[in-house]
Amino acid sequence: MTNRRNFLSGAGAITGAIAAASVSKVAMAALPEPVTQTTPNTMPPLIPSNGRAYNPVVTLNGWTLPWRLNNGVKEFHLVAEPVVREMAPGFKANLWGYNGQSPGPTIEVVEGDRVRIFVTNKLPEHTSVHWHGQRLPNGMDGVSGLTQPPIKPGKTFVYEFVARRPGTFMYHPHADEMTQMAMGMMGFWVTHPKAEHPLIDKVDRDFVFLLNAYDVEPGSATPKIMTMLDFNLWSWNSRIFPGIDSLNVRLNDKVRIRIGNLTMTNHPMHLHGHEFLVTGTDGGPTPKSTRHYEVTTDVAVGQMRQLEFVADEEGDWAFHCHKSHHTMNAMGHDVPTLIGLDHKDMVKQITNLVPDYMVMGERGMADMGEMEMPIPDNTARMMTGEGPFGSVEMGGMFSVVKVRKNQEAGDYSNPAWFKHPKGTVAYELDGPPPETSRQRDAGAAAMPARNMPAKNIEVQVRKPASGHAGH
Numbered sequence: 300m301t302n303r304r305n306f307l308s309g310a311g312a313i314t315g316a317i318a319a320a321s322v323s324k325v326a327m328a329a330l331p332e333p334v335t336q337t338t339p340n341t342m343p344p345l346i347p348s349n350g351r352a353y354n355p356v357v358t359l360n361g362w363t364l365p366w367r368l369n370n371g372v373k374e375f376h377l378v379a380e381p382v383v384r385e386m387a388p389g390f391k392a393n394l395w396g397y398n399g400q401s402p403g404p405t406i407e408v409v410e411g412d413r414v415r416i417f418v419t420n421k422l423p424e425h426t427s428v429h430w431h432g433q434r435l436p437n438g439m440d441g442v443s444g445l446t447q448p449p450i451k452p453g454k455t456f457v458y459e460f461v462a463r464r465p466g467t468f469m470y471h472p473h474a475d476e477m478t479q480m481a482m483g484m485m486g487f488w489v490t491h492p493k494a495e496h497p498l499i500d501k502v503d504r505d506f507v508f509l510l511n512a513y514d515v516e517p518g519s520a521t522p523k524i525m526t527m528l529d530f531n532l533w534s535w536n537s538r539i540f541p542g543i544d545s546l547n548v549r550l551n552d553k554v555r556i557r558i559g560n561l562t563m564t565n566h567p568m569h570l571h572g573h574e575f576l577v578t579g580t581d582g583g584p585t586p587k588s589t590r591h592y593e594v595t596t597d598v599a600v601g602q603m604r605q606l607e608f609v610a611d612e613e614g615d616w617a618f619h620c621h622k623s624h625h626t627m628n629a630m631g632h633d634v635p636t637l638i639g640l641d642h643k644d645m646v647k648q649i650t651n652l653v654p655d656y657m658v659m660g661e662r663g664m665a666d667m668g669e670m671e672m673p674i675p676d677n678t679a680r681m682m683t684g685e686g687p688f689g690s691v692e693m694g695g696m697f698s699v700v701k702v703r704k705n706q707e708a709g710d711y712s713n714p715a716w717f718k719h720p721k722g723t724v725a726y727e728l729d730g731p732p733p734e735t736s737r738q739r740d741a742g743a744a745a746m747p748a749r750n751m752p753a754k755n756i757e758v759q760v761r762k763p764a765s766g767h768a769g770h
């Protein structure tokens with residue numbers, strides 16, 4: 300974080316009331332200096348140095364945008380621009396984002412705050428910003444062509460409104476939307492309550508991230524923008540496991556996780572070892588009578604969800620999307636299912652023709668986790684991530700909630716792997732296994748056994764080579 304300080308001490312006042320219109324050269328000179336972020340690391344919470352106090356959130360592999368207080372108005376400066384995002388160690392993507400990163404910085408304000416956001420467009424095409432979920436004057440809604448003209452390259456627009464209700468929000472373009480969201484233009488927004496709220500509990504840790512998805516061919520770096528459903532990188536804040544930071548908490552902390560979905564499909568988010576309540580949705584906090592404990596909740600397209608739980612079990616708890624192909628990174632989709640086939644003879648014949656041919660998947664795909672396979676430069680491995688017991692065989696939308704007795708309050712640093720107490724880890728049996736029970740009845744009265752036809756029936760099963768329309 301190089302110039303956060305500069306921003307907060309930045310001089311120059313914005314003069315006059317500026318509506319959602321192009322800013323003149325004179326006003327440009329008084330724009331708040333944009334703050335940019337150069338690393339994909341999770342930044343510590345930004346403690347508010349002015350305005351009303353609140354408990355700040357922590358953006359996973361991201362940061363909160365500092366503001367300038369100008370006559371009681373919180374002024375932010377977003378710069379839409381091409382960025383290079385490290386999505387995982389060894390894999391960088393050419394994306395579009397805001398202030399140096401995709402997603403853009405999180406914006407945090409307090410219920411009742413008047414907010415002025417300068418948006419400078421440094422993209423090669425026009426854009427706009429829609430403040431997803433907010434109550435605001437219609438002309439501030441950011442729908443290009445409908446509520447405002449588009450922001451042309453090189454121009455700066457001003458949005459101004461009062462953050463009227465507390466809750467979880469997002470921002471994203473509403474101009475050439477399919478391209479700009481496929482390229483990573485989006486960000487998180489949190490409006491904190493101005494006072495104690497009967498439906499908003501105090502929490503010890505408040506994490507936020509967006510679900511997003513990209514289609515980047517292995518070996519290339521720029522997403523394909525015409526992809527509608529068949530994305531091959533499933534990410535949180537434009538990071539894929541093992542590039543996603545863990546959520547590090549102290550034992551018995553009350554933890555809130557806010558998730559927004561800007562992909563083109565739903566994501567059933569699943570937490571291990573604990574039960575959570577969904578305490579907030581798109582419209583704000585949920586009535587207490589509607590809350591019930593779950594371990595998985597679906598976040599549909601365009602939705603925001605707040606999960607809350609007490610982290611009262613020590614350990615390294617997986618937290619991930621439960622669509623199993625969303626916890627993998629870019630792969631060839633056209634691999635047929637080969638489980639159960641023995642390839643040895645076939646491989647010999649093929650390698651006579653194609654010397655470096657290799658077979659994948661005849662024992663399942665787990666080998667992919669550790670396999671030293673030649674892959675193109677700048678490609679994320681399909682399933683990877685080293686755990687204390689070997690490869691985790693995961694990619695994509697996967698991380699770990701690390702619950703530790705000795706994690707200090709306010710300490711978000713990554714502790715070492717959990718040290719399991721003696722006798723609490725699944726272990727290999729020493730000696731012969733007990734006899735396996737099997738059902739031997741040939742069907743009970745309700746389902747009597749049928750006389751099977753005498754001749755054998757051959758069944759050939761092959762997974763469809765493509766067709767991911769149902770993501």
Ligand SMILES: [Cu+2]
Pocket residue numbers: 533565566567620621622625696
């Ligand atoms: Cu998913």
